[in-house]
Amino acid sequence: MIKANLELIHSGDWTELTKGLEVKLISLYYLINPINHINLEIMLFYGNDPSKFISNLKKHNNIYKVINTKKIRRNLFEISFMGNYNDSIRRVLFQNNVIASSLVVEDGVEKFSIFSLNDNNLETVTNSLAKMKNVNLIKNQRRKYDIVDAIQLLTPLESRIIIEAYNRGFFEHPRNITLDKLAEEFGITKTTLNFHLRNAIRKIISNFLYNQ
Known part of the structure; x- marks a missing residue:
């Protein structure tokens, strides 16, 4: 598997609205609908009062609807909106089987x-992207990334626990299986299972961050 970090300026896109502002938006979830030509984005907004940004977002040609704005805490908001799929970078990624x-x-x-x-x-x-006249690709870094490298860091029990937890829906919301039930099936205490599960997650995340 190959990992790449891309940085680009997309002229005419809603992302231009952040230019010169002390704000940062981070994608939480997204859903693309090529049939109806729509992208759904749920993003975290870091910054002061987002009211002006939201007002400009609603007026933007590439935005069809701002669905919701929710304050999480001071200087942190959750924003959900629907936008144009056809002129989006997500379309290019989707059409080329890139995650x-x-x-x-x-x-x-x-x-x-x-x-x-x-x-x-x-x-x-x-x-x-190079053929898109309104896109300027300013960074393109690639390297090989193998998730197996992270899995190999786990003990056999950690590997079994995290794979079973994933397959049984422990990481879904709401959870499809509880920590107690998983512990019972492995024949260990809830505390012990939680210890191994957290260890496995920590190792995988550490490996991912190290390879950033």
Whole structure:
């Protein structure tokens, strides 16, 4: 698997609204609907009162609807909105079988972390972006990334626990299985299972961050 970090300026896109502002938007969840030409974005907004930004977002040509704005705490808000799929970077990634693992928008720049099974898909993505007259690709870093490297760091029990927890829906919301039930099936205490599960998650996250 190949990982790439892309940074680009997308002229005419809503992301331009962050230019010159002391704000940062981080994608929490997204859903693309190619049939209806819509992207749904749920993002965290870091910054002061977002009312002016939201007002401009509602007026933007690429935004169809601002669904909700929710204050989480001071200087942190959750914003959900629907936008144009056809002129989006997500369309280019989707059409070339590339996974977007994260998106950060700040100062008019879109910063994507993406994964692909091979270099050819990434090459097609960068070529497609280069052909878009309103896109300026300013950063393109690639490297091989193997999630197996992280799995190999786990003990056999940690590996079994985290795979079972994932397959049984422990990480879903709401959870499909409780910590107590998992512990019972492994024949260990809840405290012990929680210890191994947290250890496994810590190792995987540490490996991922080290490979950023």
